Amino acid sequence: MSGGANDAGGKGTMVTLTIDGRVAKVPEGATVLDAARAIGVRIPTLCQHEALEPWGGCRLCLVDVTKKDWRGWEKMVVSCMFPAEDGLAVSTATERVVATRKAVLDLLLARCPDTPLVQKLAREYGVERTSYRENPEPTDCILCGLCTRVCDAIGVSAIATVDRGAGKEVAPPFHEAPPDCIGCLACAEVCPTECIPYQTSDSARTIWGRRFEMVRCPHCGRAHITREQATFYAGRGGVPESYFTTCDACKRTQMARTFTTLSAVR
């Protein structure tokens, strides 16, 4: 659940709304999208990720909302940001919602004519080919901002959007190997169109044109983290670097061993 949905610590107020006529009950602070997901109503999204603050960039998750006392007035909102409220009536597939999503996908398909994810979503809305002029330099990047936001969330901010308008892209500063990058691959992993290239092996990892040495787990020898990652995490949490160089599998084994020892002692 995004935003402050969990702030209430489990005892917070619940709000009740309807989505396509079905009742949803969610904690105050949840978004309309959270509520829809809670009752299994699918709303398409492209720029939303549960680990990140909603951003409202792609406009695909649009829905119509109204309330009894709005005297028939309805408005379109992005469900990933709009807070669920008592008495809200949400419609996820009205004619104008579908038409607007279709327009968004038509534009996205013009930008990314060869991108399978965009093609698939567009097809779901009946767009086989864009009605606009196709991008002469097709890209797979839909500018959803997930990569830059995840990098910000980690506290690194090695990449950002560069330029404006049609020339806008995600890039490291000066289009050079980013000095701040720690090679964690979070940006590549979160990218919905998998358009951030990287290579990783036992000895080295390359992303954004920068090469990183891999550190091996002192226990099993598996190369699972870059030196820069270990140093960055250690510096941030005040936890020794060796905690991060030990791989997750070995950490679990060690933990299990500790528990066995503890229960033997008891």
Place this chain on the structure above:
Amino acid sequence: MNGRPCVDAAPLDEILAHYPASETALIQVLQDVHRAYHYLPCDVLAKVADALDVPLAKVFSVGTFYKAFSLVPQGRTIVRVCTGTACHIRGASRLIEEIERQLEIKPGETTEDMGFTIKTVNCVGACAMAPVMIVGETYHGGAEPAKVAKYLAETEADHEN
């Protein structure tokens, strides 16, 4: 950075002294840097990032977002010619031709002595005065090709002072 020539840091130090060391000052600092250097030199951007404690990627993002900023060196005087609808109709192209002839460069280019850069802009909001050309910070409404040499000479005189 990365083998690019470094510029004199003195104007930057002077600029930074005027602002709090925080992200909120970023755009103002970049504007002052642009005024002092006539562009955003990359090593200066790196120093701005350090001084304001803003990630370099963010500084680069802002520096490339606004049309008012350039990452390549520009002339001491920017000559902007409005090519919006009103100015277009009232002869912007003849103005541009004359400026090109005088300075021997095309829009987007900079004279060899770094004196002038020509830019075309869309409607500057002074359509009643069309055609409009802006030399440095001086607006010339009802600009005439025959007076282009004079407009340019006026700023050259400023440079000499």
